[in-house]
Structures are given as C-alpha cells and as structure tokens.
Amino acid sequence: MGKMQLYFIRHGQSTNNALPDDFEDNGSNNRSEDPDLTPIGIRQAQLTAEALAFQDPSFKIQHTPYGDGDFQNRSGFGLTHLYSGLMIRAVHTGTIIGDRLGLPLTAHVDMHECGGIYLQKEVNNKKIIEIMHGKGRTWFAENYPKLQFVSPVAESGWWPGGKEDYLPRIERAFRVIEFLKNRHAGTDDRIGIITHGSFFSIIFRAFFKLDLHILRSADQPYRLVYNNCGITRIDVVNPRFFELIYLNRTCHLPNDLIT
Numbered sequence: 140m141g142k143m144q145l146y147f148i149r150h151g152q153s154t155n156n157a158l159p160d161d162f163e164d165n166g167s168n169n170r171s172e173d174p175d176l177t178p179i180g181i182r183q184a185q186l187t188a189e190a191l192a193f194q195d196p197s198f199k200i201q202h203t204p205y206g207d208g209d210f211q212n213r214s215g216f217g218l219t220h221l222y223s224g225l226m227i228r229a230v231h232t233g234t235i236i237g238d239r240l241g242l243p244l245t246a247h248v249d250m251h252e253c254g255g256i257y258l259q260k261e262v263n264n265k266k267i268i269e270i271m272h273g274k275g276r277t278w279f280a281e282n283y284p285k286l287q288f289v290s291p292v293a294e295s296g297w298w299p300g301g302k303e304d305y306l307p308r309i310e311r312a313f314r315v316i317e318f319l320k321n322r323h324a325g326t327d328d329r330i331g332i333i334t335h336g337s338f339f340s341i342i343f344r345a346f347f348k349l350d351l352h353i354l355r356s357a358d359q360p361y362r363l364v365y366n367n368c369g370i371t372r373i374d375v376v377n378p379r380f381f382e383l384i385y386l387n388r389t390c391h392l393p394n395d396l397i398t
Contacts, residue, residue: 151180272296
C-alpha cells in the first residue's frame with residue numbers, strides 16, 4: 140500500500156490580507172468579497188512554485204520503518220496533482236504553481252475559505268449580508284482557461300449566497316478529506332492543495348479530531364498561524380492514520396515576503 144502525501148499551501152497575499160488588521164472595525168470599505176493577489180502575493184506564489192519544482196536526484200534517501208526518510212523533501216516534492224477552491228486568490232496562486240510544474244489545476248467547490256463569498260455592512264446598527272455568488276463559468280473560461288473542475292460551475296457563480304455558518308465548515312472539511320481519500324488513498328500520489336488560513340485550521344482539526352465540539356473559533360484554546368504560501372505536509376499512511384510532517388513551512392521565502 141502506498142503512502143499519500145498531502146501538501147496544503149496557503150494562497151499568496153491577497154488585497155484583503157494587505158489591509159490593516161482592524162480594517163473591519165475602523166470603517167474601511169476596501170474589503171473585497173473575492174480578492175485577487177497583490178504583487179507581493181504573486182511573487183510569493185512564484186517563489187513557492189520554484190521551491191516545489193526543485194529536484195535533487197543525488198540525495199540519498201534512507202529507508203526507515205516510518206517511510207522513505209525524506210521528511211524535509213530534500214530530494215524534492217514531486218507533486219503529481221494540484222487542487223484549489225474557486226476563490227480568485229487560490230486559483231491565481233494555483234495557476235502560477237501549476238504552470239511552473241506542468242500540472243493541471245483542478246478546482247473543488249468545497250476547498251474555499253470559511254464564510255464563502257459575501258460582504259457585510261451595518262445599517263441602523265444591524266449587520267446586513269450582501270448576497271453574492273462568486274465567479275461563474277464564463278469568467279473562469281476567459282481568465283483561467285486551463286482550469287479544470289471536479290463539478291460544473293454555474294454561469295451565475297459557484298457560491299449559493301450568504302455567509303457560511305460554523306458547523307458547515309467542519310462538514311465541508313470532512314468532505315474534502317473524503318474526496319482526497321477516495322481519489323488518492325493507497326497510492327504514492329503527492330497532492331498540492333491551495334488552501335486558506337481559516338479553512339486550513341478547520342481541516343487540520345478534522346484530520347486529527349481536535350476540539351470538534353467547539354463551534355466558535357473564539358472559544359478555541361489555541362490558534363494555528365498560517366503564513367501566505369506557507370506549506371504544511373500531512374502523510375496519509377492508511378485511512379485512519381495520519382502523520383504531520385511539518386506545519387507552515389516558509390523557508391522558501393525571503394524575510395521581506397513573509398506575510
């Protein structure tokens with residue numbers, strides 16, 4: 140039986156990421172419901188692509204009872220598949236990486252950031268959610284013509300509208316895990332997943348069954364820090380046993396691009 144390797148890669152810096160930390164509290168209206176990458180985010184994605192493309196065939200792999208021994212990818216990454224959600228910043232990051240690696244990028248509707256596509260504003264001291272649906276089939280065909288899809292995208296957009304509640308985020312994380320198992324379990328596939336900071340925190344908890352009874356992030360006794368274009372590796376030895384190899388690795392980025 141093979142050992143599937145999963146590489147969760149956070150997208151590059153988005154225009155929302157570049158806003159002040161308190162932008163939602165200071166009256167800023169610059170937030171986008173579906174932001175693209177900044178120039179910094181594009182450069183982060185390019186450097187991440189170069190790191191993922193690296194190969195060192197001279198590296199001598201020492202076989203151990205726990206695997207091939209190359210737990211820091213000194214011989215290279217050798218990705219075989221690449222997935223992302225349908226938010227622009229993830230698709231843009233994944234396209235840069237896929238183009239460099241010569242891999243198709245496949246979009247899965249469940250791999251998006253927590254909350255979905257929405258804008259929130261306050262009217263008469265009440266929070267109002269604007270109904271938005273994300274990009275549709277024609278937009279993706281025109282802007283990312285090589286993008287592949289696990290399931291078809293509607294012309295009107297991929298998101299049903301509104302702001303996603305907390306419990307559906309956990310359910311969605313388990314669906315992503317099951318999708319990856321069903322497609323790749325028992326193989327030696329090495330899979331890159333372009334993900335998001337908050338959703339990775341959810342999927343990490345789902346993998347390792349951490350505090351799933353806590354349904355508000357504010358109540359968790361810890362926080363997972365995940366930098367733009369940070370890489371996390373989780374090996375799936377069998378459907379019920381996972382190995383965390385490393386978390387939020389950013390050594391492929393220079394200091395001035397750590398965001």
